[in-house]
Amino acid sequence: MTDLFSTLSEPEERVDFMPTRAAGLRRLEQFAARAGRYYANSRNYDFGRTQRRNVSVVSPWLRHRLITEEEILTRVLAAHGMKGADKFIQEVFWRTYYKGWLEQRPSVWDSYQKNLLSCLRRLEIDTDLRATYRDAVSGQTGIDCFDHWTDELVNTGYLHNHARMWMASIWIFTLRLPWELGADLFLRHLLDGDPASNTLSWRWVAGLHTKGKTYLARPENIAKYTNGRFHPKGLAKMAEPLIETCNHPRVAIPAPQAPPTGAYLLLLSEEDMCGPDFLPSSPAGALGLLATKGLSPQHLGSIPTAFAQSAMDTVLAPFGGDIQAADDWSAPLIEAAQRAGVTTIATAHLPVGPSRARLDGAEPMLHDAGITLCRVMRPYDQISWPHAKAGFFGFSKKIPTILRELNLTASPSTDP
Numbered sequence: 001m002t003d004l005f006s007t008l009s010e011p012e013e014r015v016d017f018m019p020t021r022a023a024g025l026r027r028l029e030q031f032a033a034r035a036g037r038y039y040a041n042s043r044n045y046d047f048g049r050t051q052r053r054n055v056s057v058v059s060p061w062l063r064h065r066l067i068t069e070e071e072i073l074t075r076v077l078a079a080h081g082m083k084g085a086d087k088f089i090q091e092v093f094w095r096t097y098y099k100g101w102l103e104q105r106p107s108v109w110d111s112y113q114k115n116l117l118s119c120l121r122r123l124e125i126d127t128d129l130r131a132t133y134r135d136a137v138s139g140q141t142g143i144d145c146f147d148h149w150t151d152e153l154v155n156t157g158y159l160h161n162h163a164r165m166w167m168a169s170i171w172i173f174t175l176r177l178p179w180e181l182g183a184d185l186f187l188r189h190l191l192d193g194d195p196a197s198n199t200l201s202w203r204w205v206a207g208l209h210t211k212g213k214t215y216l217a218r219p220e221n222i223a224k225y226t227n228g229r230f231h232p233k234g235l236a237k238m239a240e241p242l243i244e245t246c247n248h249p250r251v252a253i254p255a256p257q258a259p260p261t262g263a264y265l266l267l268l269s270e271e272d273m274c275g276p277d278f279l280p281s282s283p284a285g286a287l288g289l290l291a292t293k294g295l296s297p298q299h300l301g302s303i304p305t306a307f308a309q310s311a312m313d314t315v316l317a318p319f320g321g322d323i324q325a326a327d328d329w330s331a332p333l334i335e336a337a338q339r340a341g342v343t344t345i346a347t348a349h350l351p352v353g354p355s356r357a358r359l360d361g362a363e364p365m366l367h368d369a370g371i372t373l374c375r376v377m378r379p380y381d382q383i384s385w386p387h388a389k390a391g392f393f394g395f396s397k398k399i400p401t402i403l404r405e406l407n408l409t410a411s412p413s414t415d416p
Contacts, residue, residue: 162225168215195352272378283319
């Protein structure tokens with residue numbers, strides 16, 4: 001434990017969330033040496049916003065694919081190997097698992113959005129619910145850790161993963177608030193919030209994802225893993241799983257599409273900002289379309305909104321491309337394709353969420369305009385997502401196979 005708590009005596013390590021690929025790669029390099037035993041032993045501790053040496057904090061860049069899962073895994077495997085970095089590798093694949101799972105059950109996202117609107121309507125007429133909700137979102141519940149994390153979420157755009165689990169549990173089982181409202185709070189403020197990871201993580205805490213299995217925030221656990229910073233009182237002592245009446249049948253993952261063979265317009269979304277690295281040639285032009293407002297019917301936090309827009313501005317700069325935010329993507333896409341003199345638009349396959357919904361809505365109009373849309377699935381998603389059929393335990397057994405298929409089996413050089 002000496003090595004673990006020496007973190008607290010070292011210089012502060014604030015993470016500067018610059019919305020650039022270079023910043024994401026710098027943070028990865030900064031953390032890589034600690035992704036082995038040190039991470040495995042310390043990852044559950046939330047030492048506070050100025051002490052993040054024990055976690056990677058690369059998720060904001062990964063969420064927008066300014067850096068990719070393969071880049072992270074390649075660097076960590078080179079340093080520690082599969083066995084040495086097992087815990088960290090699993091954390092990378094949790095996000096992958098959630099994306100693949102939601103891709104096969106898109107009705108979960110639709111159901112969440114519908115129920116969220118119902119919850120917001122309830123707030124208008126239920127004064128008790130509205131009062132509890134206002135205390136929660138303003139950090140005035142009187143629960144020390146919860147109120148602290150609410151402030152941290154809103155003012156930094158980031159929370160330690162363990163803090164997210166505790167906060168979600170307190171929201172659902174102590175404050176007795178609808179989980180959809182809590183998921184919405186996170187999605188409006190997190191730099192790394194995406195439809196799959198956020199929605200399914202909240203459902204997991206509530207006992208909806210793994211049926212009947214909930215997560216209970218315990219005072220002694222919080223005190224231990226925050227190094228005594230918090231001693232919450234009045235927390236729920238039981239966590240009865242929530243129940244839903246609707247079923248979410250599994251559907252097939254869309255078949256991979258071939259990349260363009262001729263001139264094309266590159267479409268960038270906030271789901272994938274790595275540029276045309278997954279395509280065989282450079283684009284004739286580029287367009288960036290944001291769908292940030294589709295994440296919530298409520299006001300979005302300025303921190304994640306600015307991050308997404310600035311990141312896209314930076315990525316588009318070499319191509320001289322435009323960036324727009326629109327509910328209807330058909331007109332901007334058709335106009336951009338015509339300006340570039342092409343009849344093909346290529347984009348990374350977009351996972352379930354607001355960007356995907358806008359692209360799905362635009363495709364018929366593109367077809368009518370004589371424009372072909374190529375949605376190219378990255379090999380990482382193509383190989384990983386089909387394994388996300390049930391729970392993470394079964395999916396995790398496939399991780400070695402997935403890594404071999406991706407040729408990511410480097411031997412470690414060190415294991416700090």
